[in-house]
Each structure stands twice: as C-alpha cells, then as structure tokens.
Amino acid sequence: MEKVISFFFSKILNKEVHNISGQTIGKLNDLILDFQQERPIVKYMKIRNGKRYFYVSSEKLHIRKNTNEKYDIRIDSESLLVRLPEETDIFLVRDFLDKQIVDINGRKVERVNDVRLAYIKNTMSLLAVDIGTRGLLRRLGAEYAFIKLSSLFKYKLRNKLIIWNNVQPLSSGSEKLKLLCAANKIETLHAADIADIIEDLDNKNGDILFNSLNKQKAAEVFEEIETDVKVNLLNTMSDEKASDIFGIMPSDEVADILEEIDEERAEKLLTKLNEESQEEIRELMEYEKESIGSIMSKDFLTFLPDLTVSETINWLKNNPVDEEESINLYITNNKDNLLGVISLFSIITASKDAKLYNVMNSQPKYLNDEDSVETSIELMQKYNLTSLPVLDENNCLVGTVSLNDSIHELITLRRVAL
C-alpha cells in the first residue's frame, strides 16, 4: 500500500470509507469544497451509509492504493469530526461534476468528465478538470479495457486536463459557485471569443456570464454577439444596464439592435441616452435595412480646410480619439459638404505648416447612403481602401463605412438568404 499524492476523483467516488481501525463507515458520496481559495480545497466529505448521510471533516483523510490500482480511503483520526451541511456549501458532484465550464485557453464550453485531486501542502485540493473521452471511460469503469483496445491500433488514449487556473465554472450546478469565483477569468479573453462562448451557452448561463462582465467589456462583447442572441440578452437586461452599454457602443450598432426589439422598449431605452446619440440613432434607424445608411458609423473626425497640419496633430494628441476613427480624417466646409480626405499617414509625413487643403486628396471616393453593401465592397476592393465616407442627397457627409462592417453585413445577408 502506497500513499497517493494525486488521483482522479472517480477512483474514490462511491468507494468504501474506513475509520482508523479499518471498519467501513459508509461510501463516499460527495465532497464539499471551499471554492474561495486560489485552488479549491476539499473541506468535508459526504458519506452514505444505507439510507443515512453524514458529513465528516476531510482533514485526516488519506488515500492509499495497492499494486492492483485498488484504492483505500481511510480517516486516520480517533474521532470523526461530524457536522451538518449549510445552504452555502458547494458540492463537487452536485454542483460541478458533469456540468459545463469554460476552458479559458481553448476558449470553448466543455463538460467536466472527471476531476484531478492532489495533496498540496497536506491539504487535498482541486488541481485540474478532465474533459477528455478517457475521463468518460474511467467513469464508466471501462478505461483500461479501452486503453488495451486502442493500443492494438497503435493509438494512445490520453487524458485531456485543464488546470484550475484556466477553468471558469458556470452556474449550471449552483448560482453560488459562480459568485464564489471572485476573479472573473473570462474577462481576459477577447470580446469576440466571449461572444462565441455566450452563443454556445443556454439562455440562463449566457445571461449570468454576460452580466458578470464589467461595463466596458460587456459593450465590446455585446457588439460581437449574433443578433438573435443579442435580442434575448436585451430582453432580460435591466434598462439601466442596457443604456450603460448603449452609451459605450457605436450608434450604428445600437440602431441595428433597436430595430430588432419591441418598439416601446426601444423608445424607452433611447430616451435614456444623451440627446446627441439619440438623434444619431433615430437618423440611422430611418434607413432601409440593406442600405449603407443602416450600417454606417456616425463616429468620424471632420476638420475645416484652412487648419494647418501641426494644429491638426495637436488636436489629435489632446482629444480622446478612437484608433479606428483616426485612420482617415475628413475635410468639410461649414455646410458639412465633403471636400477631401487625408489619411493619418499623410498627416504625419506632411510638412508641419501646410494647410490641410494642400495636403488632402480632393477627389475622394465616396458612397451614397442609399447604396448597397455590395457597392461598398466593390469600391473598397477596386481602390484598395479600408473605409469610405458616406454622403446623403445634399452631398453632406453623414457617416463612414468600414470594410470590416461591410463584409460582416454581407455575410449576415447571405446567411438570411440561405
């Protein structure tokens, strides 16, 4: 008999538990863990004796195995520390095993097939989560049979473990589990990846995960989520949270989503925004669904033609400007008519005291707000551009369209057509 330092939970689940004199006191039914630690720590075990259940401290719990891989579970203590379970207790089997988690590294929703426990500094802790098929086979008691079988085909059946640092539990088992994992590991991921994960989850879990994000991240993620899932999230979201997020999001994205929801709610949410964005969004919502006007961005930078290059650079330095908005600067007269375009590159390389009208491209390519997405992509592809200004019927600059948004819209339209 040797002491086991690290082992799979399924090896001891439902096995007999012995006291110090070797008598069987019942079968191991579940474990209570403290999830507040950096690595969850096993606190108590739930033991089943016939129809009775009792809870014993796992402090003096030792696991040994003999050469035949037979596990022996023993409490090496004279007296058993017994207690009653509490409302807030989190159980390994009831709340975690077989439930869904997010694998932060793999950026995917996975199911917990088994759990790797280990003695670290003499306390039993949760080391890693097994999401592989080998874990499933182990639970079925068919692990070794399959290892033999697969070795016949020269295939090695491997464990698929995720260490605890990369595991984000979901609420599937218990709401408490979610709350207890204070550090939100999810937020380290890119917004587009989080959006994919939320789309994969069921309603309830998706909601909880989304609501755990901070405002800024929530807005970024919300933009990336598919429309129908967006609508669902919005239906359960509070008005406050929704207007917070809308405040951060670009107006064209807000207009898109408001067109999808109940009119009364849309109106109510709109009135919570500041007047300027309200007006922008209402304007965008007027456009036909497949026109450029409905997908254009209202966030762009315009300058008067007689400004100098150094004045412009100073302005850019001293004002909070979005990176994407500043790639192209638009030159307009005081009636908002488009006179020219300057790329950030030409601004930087131009001589400092040149006037903008001397530096700008005075025959810029542009779109009309009633144009189609296809036109936008064709034009950008032909002239090798990443964004285009959009003019209305009075030749006023009303927005800009990026290649990225055009392609995204085209893909969505195609999907609907299919």
Place this chain on the structure above:
Amino acid sequence: MKTTIQSKFKKILFIFTIIGPGLITVNAGNDAGGITTYASVGASYGYKMLWGLLLITFSLAVIQEMNARMAIVTGKGLSDLIREKFGVKLTFLAMLILLIANMGVVLGDFAGIAASLELFKVSKYISVPIAATLIWLLVTKGSYKKVENIFMLFTFVFFTYIISAFLIHPNWGTIFKAMATPTIEFKSGFLLTFIGMIGTTITPYMQFYLQSSIADKKLSLADYKYEKLDVYLGAFWGNAVSFFIIVCTAATLYKAGITITSAQQAALALKPLAGEFAFILFGAGLLGASALATAVIPLSTSYAICEAFGWESGVDNEFKDAPAFFGIYTGILLISALFILLPGISLIKILLVSQQIAGILSPIILTFMIILINDKNIMGKYVNNKTQNIISWLTVAFIITLSVILFVSPLFS
C-alpha cells in the same frame, strides 16, 4: 395608428413563431412507422383500440408540456439535463436506449421510403441507396432546410384521411362507444399492436427533439403560456389525424377482413376519396414522412448524444473537428439503409416492430424525465403538480404492465 397595427401584427407573428415546433414535431411524428401502425390498428382490430388512443392523447399532452416547461425553465436539452443530474453511467444507459429506439425508427422510415417507391414500381435496391446518399449530402452540406419544407408539404397528404373518413360514412355512434369502453385482449398480437401504438405516439425521440427545439428558441418564462398552447394543440391535433387513420382503415379494411401486409393494402383506405389515385396519394405522403424522419432523427440523435458527453457537435463543423457527431449520424443512416437492403425482409413488419421497440423502451426515458422535472434544484417552483405526476407515472406504469403481460402471457397459454 399605423404603428399600433404594426406592433399587433408583430405580436401575432411572434406567437406563430412560438406555436410551431409542437405542431411540426407531431406532424413529423406521424412518420412512416406511425401511419403504418395506426393503419394496422384499424385494419386488424377495428375500433377496439380507440379508447387507448384517447387516453394516450392526454398522456402525450402532459409529457410534451413537461418537455416545454423544462426547456424554458432550464434552457437546456433533455440529454444535457440527464447528464448533469444522473452522471455518466445512467446517461450512458439513457443514450443507449435513445440510440436503439431511434435506430429502429430510422430503420422503419427507410422501410417506408422503400415501400412507398415500390408502389411506383421502383426497386428498393435502387431507392434506398439513392435516398440515403441524398439525405446524407443534404444534411451535411447544409442545404437541408430548403428541402425540409418540401417533405413537410408531402405529409399534409395524410390530412386526406380526415375527408376520407367522412366520405365512407362510418357508424359514428359505434366509434364513440368504442372510445368510451376499454377492451383488451390478452393475446400477444393485440398487446404488441397496442404497445406499438403507444410507442409511435409517445416515442422517445420526440421528447429529446421537442425539448431541444424549444430550448433553441431561447424563450423567456413570459412566453411559456404560448408554448404550452402549442404543445397541447400539437398533441391533440396529431392524435386527431391518427384517430381518422384508424377510423378509415377500420371502416374499410377491417370490415373486409384485410390485414395490412404491404403498403398497397394501407393505401386502400384512401380509395373512397381518391379512387385509383389512392396509391399515388398514399405513396407520396409515405415518402415525404419517411424522408423527413430519416433526415431529422439521425441528426437529433447525434446532437443529443454529443451534448450529453460534451463532444463537439453541429453540421457547420468539419468532419475532423466533430468526428463523433458525424460518425454517429453517418453510422445510423448507413446501418439502417444496409439492413433494409437484406433480401426477403418484410418492410411492413420492420415498420411495425420498430414502433413496438420504441414503445417498450419509452418508460425508461419517461422515468428520467419525471425525476428531473420534480427536482426543485433544477426546476425551482416549476416542478410538476399532483395531476401531472399522476398522469405521467400512470403512463409509465401502464406501458410497463402491458410489456410485462406481453412477455409473461406466452408462458401461460
């Protein structure tokens, strides 16, 4: 004013998108196995089993409502819930049962494809391989959704049984009397047919499919009342069609002493309506229903199993990313199609036996469901009420009792 009308219209449209899965599920549930089973119920035993159909209509309504409630409250499919509550071993059992039952149903539906095209003098050695390949390509290459509606249109042919039933002027008094007076024969033929009728109505596949499709709609609890209406309507409407099939075959075939041994005889019941076109009508309907089921059932089985075990699933994936998903899907199609190609097997017999297997297995899945829906940790205050529990447990007990009698009765005769 315009906006209020518009928003009213939107609301109605919205309700229609909710009411849909239930109706569609039941329509798809009246697949080849279903049609043949009901036809043989009427042809072999007349009106004698109508009381049973009436009772299981209520069971079906209660059970499907349970699926809808679980889907909306938890947002999860049935196989997810089974895995999370019962662990790997019992999930394995549940999935094995689902696989066997569904395999049987798919087998039945391939038999349906073969039988329907044999009416048009197409040999099964041609029709089955072509159908299997086409369905596999349609589903995995992603253009299946377009074709689904066409198959669906075919199945509306079975509504002609309703017209047919009125044209033959059956004795409605006798029919209603039969519905109110339970009769049972302790012969294995009768019992098997009865179990087949239950199996095709409360089929295990239906519970998984319905719950997943409702969960996918991501409805909120506020929409639950519409969804409830949908599943109740679906259950009663579906069984109304079954009722008329039984009436038709009872009033024509049973009277004439014809039992169903081929699709030709099953089509005879539509003769009063369609005359010589009865074969075409029945053949088209049977083909549509079978094709629909052979596309949907392997797919939903594959989804259910992969969800339960946490394997990658979805037709958008590449084969190497979701080998289990495509493996199961392809496996079910391939094995079923090959089985039908064995020379000399009776297509109608396969159709009937597959439903009987589904019937015998259904109590196991139902038991999982009833335990799940009564778990306060999962359902909160939306657990079953007393009436729902009594009806669902009685259904389980009734099917088990029938199966036990079926296996025990040969020992005493």
